[in-house]
Amino acid sequence: MSEAASAQATRAAIGDSEFDRDTALIPRAPGVYDIDLSAGWTIINAVNGGYLLAVLGRALADALPHADPFTISAHYLTASQPGPAVVRTDVVRTGRTLSTGQASLFQYDEEGREVERIRVLASYGDLDALPDDVRTTAEPPAIPPLDQCFGPQDGPAPVSGSSAIADRLMIKIDPATLGWAVGAPSGKGEMRAWFGLADGRDADPLSLLLAVDALPPTAFELGLKGWVPTVELTVHVRSRPAPGPLRVSITTRNLAGGFLEEDAEVWDSNDRLVAQSRQLARVRLG
Amino acid sequence: MSEAASAQATRAAIGDSEFDRDTALIPRAPGVYDIDLSAGWTIINAVNGGYLLAVLGRALADALPHADPFTISAHYLTASQPGPAVVRTDVVRTGRTLSTGQASLFQYDEEGREVERIRVLASYGDLDALPDDVRTTAEPPAIPPLDQCFGPQDGPAPVSGSSAIADRLMIKIDPATLGWAVGAPSGKGEMRAWFGLADGRDADPLSLLLAVDALPPTAFELGLKGWVPTVELTVHVRSRPAPGPLRVSITTRNLAGGFLEEDAEVWDSNDRLVAQSRQLARVRLG
Known part of the structure; x- marks a missing residue:
């Protein structure tokens, strides 16, 4: 072979x-x-x-x-x-x-x-029945090549108790949104990463539903610890993803009254915006 | 008096x-x-x-x-x-x-x-039970003063058949997003307007549900005619709106496969982001 x-x-x-x-x-x-x-x-x-x-x-x-x-x-x-x-x-x-x-x-x-x-x-x-017209002003996230991003396996020690899902996912986080992991959150509500399944299965519409909610919470980069439980999550799947790793970009702009939104975009290897999502989450201070 | x-x-x-x-x-x-x-x-x-x-x-x-x-x-x-x-x-x-x-x-x-x-x-x-902390990077839409914006009543003639809701609303559209009305759409998926109820009733959380879906479709500024029926609409109400007119900003970035998203933000007279919404809509070419 x-x-x-x-x-x-x-x-x-x-x-x-x-x-x-x-x-x-x-x-x-x-x-x-x-x-x-x-x-x-x-x-x-x-x-x-x-x-x-x-x-x-x-x-x-x-x-x-x-x-x-x-x-x-x-x-x-x-x-x-x-x-x-x-x-x-x-x-x-x-x-x-x-x-x-x-x-x-x-x-x-x-x-x-x-x-x-x-x-x-x-x-x-x-x-597959949709016409293939695309008119978009959205641009793929500016994220370094995969081998310049970092996952849980790249750290000195796994975060305690958090490892089960980490074994199932291939997540490589943009160092620009990884300050929280070294005690220096950027203060910006951004999280960007390469995303795939650890066993190499390619993405499909169902796994996009996982991809939009699998990164560390943007709240970490806002300097918040503790848990951010989802109240509601809506996902739009806009195209069947091409094979290969996805890029996921999550943005929080408005943290107010103890709630925040997380807007996610998922891009495939053909630079196509394949999913958009928004969730409303509660901030529970740790 | x-x-x-x-x-x-x-x-x-x-x-x-x-x-x-x-x-x-x-x-x-x-x-x-x-x-x-x-x-x-x-x-x-x-x-x-x-x-x-x-x-x-x-x-x-x-x-x-x-x-x-x-x-x-x-x-x-x-x-x-x-x-x-x-x-x-x-x-x-x-x-x-x-x-x-x-x-x-x-x-x-x-x-x-x-x-x-x-x-x-x-x-x-x-x-009213939420804490009043606000940390936001969102900014109110850049929109001219109300008296420099235009509503259905300001045109030479009402759009045929479209007048019923127009009598109930105070909508004054930013001229920068009004090209479609004079046959010159900007090509950008943007729509911005001042919004209120025609009888002067102030906004409350329920009327915000109306405000997010009351402007002309962004598709008009993308040069599309015809109807854009909503498939799904999700609204997050983030704060009780202060009295006075609202500013509504709607953005479409991704028109693909005959569907588009409309993202709306609603801002109150205190420059507070009071609602965020997203809808998935179908493009039916007229």
Whole structure:
């Protein structure tokens, strides 16, 4: 086997990767799916919100006649834990170009009663059916080459408790937005990084739902410690991503009254803006 | 009566204005409200999406223990018409700081069956209970003084069919984003205007839901004619607006595959960023 073929063989394929296995759903009844939320996508003890959104997104892709999330809005209700969960979907409307659905993720309390974790509304379509016109004034983020950016594996020691998701992701952060890691936050609400899955699986519309919520919070660069739980996250998927690593740029402009917004852009290797997202998050001072 | 008192007397109050009367709901059952959608908020024949969002927002303010929409996401399913409608709400979760609810607006087909127009998910809180810290890098839009901007009443002739909502709003558009009106669009996806209600009612969190979707589409300045129906609109209300006219700035950066985003910011007379919104809209070429 040539060296190139060997490298190729070690890359996980879409449909056969950690991300796919950990978002796989077991149909229980029409529109109802069981899943065991993986402990592999936790930050400290919380299950990552982007991973959870991808789980809900996959359920809706199955339940709706269209496969690609064009716009998906999630309201986060209670904190999810690794372990059993059920996703219940509801088809709101089906159309020729777009279909709209709703989904909720539930887990179980000590008495086995369902507790709702997240509720989602989304409109799905077929990205491959869109015309290929692009008129954009958006520009890819100015970010150094991947080998000049830094990930958790490049530091002297892993951040305690934060390693589970780090093993599943390839995140290389622009040094210009990494001051917080050495105690010198820039004071700017910016975070930029190269992003991929650690096993080399290429991006698809579902993994974009993870990509928009996987970087360290911009609040770190604003000098804030503590947790920044998401209240609501809306993602627009604008194009099917090309193979190769993504660039993710996150910006916070307005921190006020204990809340902030995080605006994310995701760019693919063809310099195409493939996703835009915004979330409203609470600032819990640590 | 002094001149100032007379001017004051002619200004409608919050709670007693066209906007309040036209978004008023009649309780039918717990969480269920009837309304006659006013023909006063139509553009050509379509009921304005921001007015409809305000109707749904008012229903949730009644149904939830918190009164102010912090983040509200609406998926537009079918076109609303002036006339009878029903809003059905569902309390998803109530918390100390935030409550989450869902609401749908229905109208009736020829056989009297309910047809869903819009579905909404929202998290509500109490804006007055937030700390008054503000750290922002956002800047108010560069827009000329109100008397140097132009509204529908300033043109030589009203745009045919578009006048109903124009009578209810005070919109004065920055001449720099008004090229489309004289056949010379700038090619930039920008629209900026002063915004208020024609009867002088001051803004509140519910009227902000109208303000983000009341300007001409940025597509006009991109040289596109025809209609730009909203697929999904999410609004974050970040502060209770001060009295006086608002400034609304809308930006589109990415028109691709027949869809575009419209990002709106709303600023109050105290130079406070009071709302941020983003919508995904379809471009239907006229």
